[in-house]
Amino acid sequence: MTEESRAPWPLEIAFTYRHDVGDLRPFFDALAEGRLLGARCVRCGRRWCPPRLVCPVDGAETAWVELSGRGTLRAVTFGAGRIPPKGPAGEFAWGLVDVDGCDNAATVRLSGSPGGLRPGARVRLAPPEGPAAHPIQRFVFAPVGEER
């Protein structure tokens, strides 16, 4: 067998999914309007953002609750990435944000000046303008005062 005959061949496969987000839709619809929704346990009152449709503490249902969209940055990381995930490479920041009034933290994309993205910084929901390949790409926070 020749070297040429053993060469692999390119196999390109593309799929188009009819993707949806089920009962999480109110969260994404609110993001598209620049608002932040959380989920409040009907039994214990704990609040979750990102939302949890079943409370992980007591297993009860949750109900949607409007949040301020503000929070505090707990941890941050900077690195190269692609948004949308198959788009061009760029430099991005991601953070763990304690959303005001909630019992969990959110993993979000961050915008704004790197100097302002420090643990302890106050941040606010700042969805980018324009279309998003997936609605979660609007889950972006920026330091208070730097949001558009």
Place this chain on the structure above:
Amino acid sequence: MPEVVILGGNVRPFARYADGSTPRDWSRAAVAGALADAGIAAGDVDAVVVGMESDHLALQLSPGALLADEVGLHGRPLQRVEAGGASGAAAVRAGFAQIRAGLARCVLVLGVEHAASHLRGRDVTFLYGLSFDADLEGFNGITPVNLYALSIAEYMRRHAVAEKDLALVAVKNRGNALANPNAHRPGLITVDDVMASPVVSTPYKQLDCSPLSDGAAALVLADSDWAPKLDRAPVRIAGSGCANDFVRLGDRAEPHRFAAKTAAAGQACAAAGLRDPRADIAVAEVYDAFTGAELQALEDLGLSEPGRAARDLRDGRFHREGAVPVNLSGGLIGQGGAPGATGVAQIAGLERILSGRDETYATLASAARRALADAHGGIGTVAVVHVLERMGP
């Protein structure tokens, strides 16, 4: 309940294969090697378990059925097991459980992954980004390294650990891999090399990260009452534990910890009758997807006190001549990371050390009686821990 012993094993080199070979080829070789090492025939195998993480990476759905067929095992119970990076370890646990339950006397466990050589890096990164919470994180561009970076950033802040402390893990594991002929990334590197390597996601740099690898490994597990007599003291699986955690880091009470490992290790150690892993475990393989993840794991498995892993590492406790050598294979950073194969290869390597069959660590074998193998999927999301123990002297 029956004791479960490891009759034999085989690991194919972890690498990025560019020789035209495929998972079918690696699987045939690993299974043939494991059966030969165990000294049994294929007809002796009662059941087959296949561990593999991703159908999308392999471009093969239902890989368990295909690979069992490929290696020539038919007419037996077959299951495919998936637990992300712990897929191989979970496959071992499934085989262990079948023997303990009396459903089989001899189980072949095959772990395999086609993770690295056949796709562009950006495509692999995209697919792995969907292995956490795809809709609430992955499609926002967040990838595994970002999540591990956020977790370790919090850990470093709480415990005053420096980036150079993380780098020591890479130096140790790449160095250990030099003695492993199956290792993907052996090498003599320095802390300065790690610090100077390109930033991937702060604080992680390129040399803090394990490579994605192709690979395969197989084990033969057996009921000790059925097993043929070995020319060595057999190694048994003394305990197996498994636990899950919240998928999203922010839902966890302590995002800088891998609480699932604590639960899984607690189960495995209790089953093995161990009270204190620090005193009772002589050698360990720990899931070091990133340098900091090894430090986090060492504490959450009970091999270091909280916040002390970096100090213990600096003091040499986890080096090959230390009190508890960790990742003598090189770990994921040195041996490579092939999710379906990793957990199987960890146990195959530890069995060889405990049984005295690994000549490189013959001195260690005389003193080491118990070993711990730790693997996880996600970011410590599904943890699987095994305790191995040499029976007899």
